[in-house]
Amino acid sequence: MWLQQIEQLAVAGAINGSFYALLGVGFGLILGVTGRFHYAFALVFTFAAYVTSVMESAAGLPAPLAIIAGPIASAVLGVAVERLIYRPLAMFSGPLSLLTVFISSLGITIAGVNLITLAWSAGSRSLRLVPVVPLQAGDVTFTTLDLALVASAWILIAALAAILASTDLGRSIRAVRGNAVLARIMGIDPGRIYLVVFAIGSVLCGVAGILNGARFAVLPDMGDRPVVFAFVVAFLGGTRRSPIVIGFAGLFIGLVESLSGFFVSPQWTSLVVFSVLFGYLILHPMDLRLLRAGLAPSRARGR
Amino acid sequence: MDYWWDILNLVLIFSIFTISLNLLVGYAGQVSVAHAAFGAVGGYLAAFLSAKANWGFWAVLITGAAGAGAVGVIMSLPALRLSPEYLVLLTIAVSSIVLTIVGAVPQLGGAYGMVADKPADLWPLPGGQLLFPHQWVVPLIAFTAFTYLVCHRMGESAWGRVLRGIRDDEIATRALGCNVFASKVVVFGLTSAFAGLAGVLLYFYNQIASPSVYGLNVSLKIFAMTIFGGLGNFTGSILGAAVLQLLQPMLEKLVRLDPGQAFLIQLVIYGLGLVVLVRVRPQGLLPEGLSLWRRRPRAPAAMAPGPEAVPRITVPAAAAELSAIPAAERDSSVILKVRGLCRSFGGIHAVRDLDFDLQRGRIVALVGPNGAGKTTVFNLLTGALKPDRGSVELNGEDVRGLPPDRIARKGMVRSFQDVRLFGRMTAAENVMLGIHETAPEVWRWPSGTRGGENLVDLFLRPSETARVERETRARAMELLGMVGLAGVAEMPAGALSFGQQKLVSFARLLGTDADVLLLDEPASGIDARWVDDILRLVAFMRDSGKTVCIVEHSLHVVERLADTAIFMELGRITAQGTVRELTGDPRLAEVYFGTA
Numbered sequence: 001m002w003l004q005q006i007e008q009l010a011v012a013g014a015i016n017g018s019f020y021a022l023l024g025v026g027f028g029l030i031l032g033v034t035g036r037f038h039y040a041f042a043l044v045f046t047f048a049a050y051v052t053s054v055m056e057s058a059a060g061l062p063a064p065l066a067i068i069a070g071p072i073a074s075a076v077l078g079v080a081v082e083r084l085i086y087r088p089l090a091m092f093s094g095p096l097s098l099l100t101v102f103i104s105s106l107g108i109t110i111a112g113v114n115l116i117t118l119a120w121s122a123g124s125r126s127l128r129l130v131p132v133v134p135l136q137a138g139d140v141t142f143t144t145l146d147l148a149l150v151a152s153a154w155i156l157i158a159a160l161a162a163i164l165a166s167t168d169l170g171r172s173i174r175a176v177r178g179n180a181v182l183a184r185i186m187g188i189d190p191g192r193i194y195l196v197v198f199a200i201g202s203v204l205c206g207v208a209g210i211l212n213g214a215r216f217a218v219l220p221d222m223g224d225r226p227v228v229f230a231f232v233v234a235f236l237g238g239t240r241r242s243p244i245v246i247g248f249a250g251l252f253i254g255l256v257e258s259l260s261g262f263f264v265s266p267q268w269t270s271l272v273v274f275s276v277l278f279g280y281l282i283l284h285p286m287d288l289r290l291l292r293a294g295l296a297p298s299r300a301r302g303r
Numbered sequence: 304m305d306y307w308w309d310i311l312n313l314v315l316i317f318s319i320f321t322i323s324l325n326l327l328v329g330y331a332g333q334v335s336v337a338h339a340a341f342g343a344v345g346g347y348l349a350a351f352l353s354a355k356a357n358w359g360f361w362a363v364l365i366t367g368a369a370g371a372g373a374v375g376v377i378m379s380l381p382a383l384r385l386s387p388e389y390l391v392l393l394t395i396a397v398s399s400i401v402l403t404i405v406g407a408v409p410q411l412g413g414a415y416g417m418v419a420d421k422p423a424d425l426w427p428l429p430g431g432q433l434l435f436p437h438q439w440v441v442p443l444i445a446f447t448a449f450t451y452l453v454c455h456r457m458g459e460s461a462w463g464r465v466l467r468g469i470r471d472d473e474i475a476t477r478a479l480g481c482n483v484f485a486s487k488v489v490v491f492g493l494t495s496a497f498a499g500l501a502g503v504l505l506y507f508y509n510q511i512a513s514p515s516v517y518g519l520n521v522s523l524k525i526f527a528m529t530i531f532g533g534l535g536n537f538t539g540s541i542l543g544a545a546v547l548q549l550l551q552p553m554l555e556k557l558v559r560l561d562p563g564q565a566f567l568i569q570l571v572i573y574g575l576g577l578v579v580l581v582r583v584r585p586q587g588l589l590p591e592g593l594s595l596w597r598r599r600p601r602a603p604a605a606m607a608p609g610p611e612a613v614p615r616i617t618v619p620a621a622a623a624e625l626s627a628i629p630a631a632e633r634d635s636s637v638i639l640k641v642r643g644l645c646r647s648f649g650g651i652h653a654v655r656d657l658d659f660d661l662q663r664g665r666i667v668a669l670v671g672p673n674g675a676g677k678t679t680v681f682n683l684l685t686g687a688l689k690p691d692r693g694s695v696e697l698n699g700e701d702v703r704g705l706p707p708d709r710i711a712r713k714g715m716v717r718s719f720q721d722v723r724l725f726g727r728m729t730a731a732e733n734v735m736l737g738i739h740e741t742a743p744e745v746w747r748w749p750s751g752t753r754g755g756e757n758l759v760d761l762f763l764r765p766s767e768t769a770r771v772e773r774e775t776r777a778r779a780m781e782l783l784g785m786v787g788l789a790g791v792a793e794m795p796a797g798a799l800s801f802g803q804q805k806l807v808s809f810a811r812l813l814g815t816d817a818d819v820l821l822l823d824e825p826a827s828g829i830d831a832r833w834v835d836d837i838l839r840l841v842a843f844m845r846d847s848g849k850t851v852c853i854v855e856h857s858l859h860v861v862e863r864l865a866d867t868a869i870f871m872e873l874g875r876i877t878a879q880g881t882v883r884e885l886t887g888d889p890r891l892a893e894v895y896f897g898t899a
Contacts, residue, residue, distance in 0.1 A: 031388060035388070035389060042818075043679065052462060052862075058735075082767045085582075089581065089585065090581070092582065092585055093585030093586070094585075094588065095583075096534070097386050097585075098334075098388065099334065099387075099530050099534075100329075100530065100581045100582075100585045102391065103527050103530050103531070103577055104577065104578050104581050104582065106523055106574075106577060107527075107574040107575065107576070107578040107581070108574065108578055109574070109578025110570055110573060110574030110577070111570070111572075111574025111578070112574070114567045114570040114571045114574065115571055117567050118564060118567050118568070118571070134638050151472045164810075181650050202705050217419045228395055228399060228519075231391075231392045231395060232372060232392070232396065233417070235389060235392050252418055265407075266399055267403070267406070267407045268407055270403055271400060271403045271404065271407070272333070272398075274396045274400045274403070275400065276391075276395060276396075278381060278393075278397075278400070281381035281393060282380060282381045282386070
């Protein structure tokens, strides 16, 4: 009996974990390469779900087209935010740019989420991507939608890993992530790479948003909680590591959250997740020192 | 009327949040978006104790602040090593943990929170029960003023100077003998306690403690207020709280909207307002060093002298006066004894079985090709890196494995190849940061200092604090005068030329009063005109009894300065002797010095 319960929890955890992985990889790519603390990730997430939902129900687009429209819209939003707001602000505010970009991102999120509410009603919308059919494997049940989520998450993560590892674009992105100044000397334009990275990260975020909207509901505040998990996953995985590593961190978080439900009541599971993060921060000083040295190369000199 | 009193009261309560957060973010450079969560710790403690244990207002106020402070200390432990991006994350996690706990415990009212059963009662102070907004104004002004005074006193003292040093360059701050960990723990604990105080006040004012009152959104709002007000400026924090808190009522009055959508439109304008405000004034309304009513000496208008106007260093005069001991009678006993020092990174032996001595009043040069491990030796000696094996004896005491600040206090300090001044602090403050008046009593905490760096002195012995501060400043000015930079003492160090920065960094080292000075490429990166000045300065250090060890590539510099030289290759010492002996060695001449 309890074995079956654990199996079911593990499968649910793997599904949630794949979702967190997708978000964490997108956020980690943006933070690792551009150094922007992109809180508006939550807005991009919500925006994609709304666009797809509106395209599908109101505009009557066929589902595949609506599914494509969402991530495209989120990519446009992400790139626009970087190009029109973050970049000029960062150039203007110099050493304070991490904080000012964060505040600005916060403002964008507040304004954007409320604009969405104004435009497309505060109530819950539904989103139908694929026919939701329950599936049975042994003692465990899940749906076709869950299957679609896991598959699309890992296909996207693997594709990103492949792009980063073995294309010219990927090498350019890794070069900018390693050292933007040096990359510029090598003839890579970091500004352009930033835009590309925002586009990629936003697409991943948008796909996650659509899938989340389809699993639950499309709501203005649907991005609040997932974005915090994206931060946690990107952090645990390490923003400068391969997407696969970050992806596994997401899977791990999903499993921890879900399996802890076996021992504690559901409202405590997120506490378990944050305690894991907290414990990691205390117990892994060496990793963090390295991380920090990587993040602030100018400060690591002289050691 | 109560409407406006209400807004004023909220501005005051949020000012307590923003002022204390500014000490943490603006001075110490530690980003936190969990400030409202610490308010929750205080507020919920107050709610629980006054409802369940029937404690009075002042008792729960103090307990709430202390409880939040304790949680802040716990949070500081993982926060000690994190960069700002990750501090944002950690504090979001802390906020979530606190809110999850208070929202999930049934005794605390779950998602609905705890409603107060009695109003705040100031007894035994006059004022009695606070039932209406206008009754709250005076007490809240008093609490805000208290917060302002304490934070201002701490920020604008030697103690705050250490915080600003941590913000600008933590490694350099430690290298100057400041106990960075203690400062960080105290500043996290103290600012969290103030957040707890504000949280208790918010509970009594609203008569409810609920998760949404202290939610992440509120923390983010406090953070935005602080940044917008201006980092490192407490008056700005009050202004920031006022502007963002007034935005909503202003919009309500100014923009007549369909009531159904008014709230949403206001939030849209609020969000866009944040974006615009931070774009228009990224440094905030009142930047650091700017005051509404007086000009502080911290960041005066540029008065950069042209390169020709820079006075030459006055070392010879000073040397005649200060080095009382003739060279012949100078004590030349061994002050630093290094035996079997080893350190490897992965499989690479950066430093292997190093044995050498430094003698008092001598200059020793550490030479060798790039990658020989010279800077690593400095890092190992000063505690920036932990040696794998071996011993480092300073004045007969084993200092191996001690943290950098302890080693600096024991009398061995280093300079950095890339100088590492505190860019946003003035030249004088840079030097003052290295000057510590130590106290003999062990109980003086933290780390046995006297004056503003000691919190007990700072608040309880104001006259002594003022005296120490005056003496520290005088000593810093004297040292800056010695290196010929008295004229730029009040300039931000980041605005000085590289040569000037180097000289400031030497003045800073001399300020520590350490016996052993490790200079990493003292003459590199500056033009020939200045090299002579620097060489005279190093010679003066030796003449005044210091032991100097330099890492240097310029053979010219080594020949002119060093009494002896140590030659390193691939982490090992391969030759020791006088400079003449080393340059005369045909093998070394070929591998390093060049055959010329």
